[in-house]
Amino acid sequence: MRLSIVVPTLNEAPIIRAALEALAPLRARGHELIVADGASDDGTPELAQPLCDRLILAARGRATQMNAGAREARGEALLFLHADTRLPPDADRPVLDALASRVWGRFDVAIEGRHALLKWVGCAMNLRSRLSGIATGDQAIFVRREAFAGFPEIALMEDVAFSRAMRRRGAPACLRERVATSGRRWESRGVLRTVWLMWRLRLEFALGADPARLAERYR
Numbered sequence: 001m002r003l004s005i006v007v008p009t010l011n012e013a014p015i016i017r018a019a020l021e022a023l024a025p026l027r028a029r030g031h032e033l034i035v036a037d038g039a040s041d042d043g044t045p046e047l048a049q050p051l052c053d054r055l056i057l058a059a060r061g062r063a064t065q066m067n068a069g070a071r072e073a074r075g076e077a078l079l080f081l082h083a084d085t086r087l088p089p090d091a092d093r094p095v096l097d098a099l100a101s102r103v104w105g106r107f108d109v110a111i112e113g114r115h116a117l118l119k120w121v122g123c124a125m126n127l128r129s130r131l132s133g134i135a136t137g138d139q140a141i142f143v144r145r146e147a148f149a150g151f152p153e154i155a156l157m158e159d160v161a162f163s164r165a166m167r168r169r170g171a172p173a174c175l176r177e178r179v180a181t182s183g184r185r186w187e188s189r190g191v192l193r194t195v196w197l198m199w200r201l202r203l204e205f206a207l208g209a210d211p212a213r214l215a216e217r218y219r
Contacts, residue, residue, distance in 0.1 A: 004075030105173025113183025
């Protein structure tokens, strides 16, 4: 089974080269790397193009970009990876093993950063995900291509909405292997403040709030 890794980008020039170079071993094993850029104006596409198999220019919006990348994918399995998230070594093997019996899944996550609480935030995310069957984009969601119906193209919470839809197809494979994601979002806003904000937004989304309004508050 061939894996297509889709990386949505928006103004990621400082980190995109390292992010894509880290995926070179997977490309060497025959897997596909697609970058779906949402009209970056900092040179991200030019930096990304030599380091991926395909660069796609898409309308801005993470869900829209990931869907655009998936439409161009040639692999039998899709993996959606944020630019600031790193896969563990040989990540293709646990993913493909999991998809032999499940239709979708995600990794556990470790949040990198200076703040001591980030370790516990990551552990809480993993536990919540394992209990609820809901995955976040930071956890590198993967899915069999024939089971992928697309991310809802909403301004925020596309990963939650996608997980809810996929959960009706079956429980996710919750891999113990960990991806490492940047703690910049938490540290720039304050760890506890960010956790509180995300819990509030998730609750309001569950109660039917407009994702566009939630996205404005998140920004």
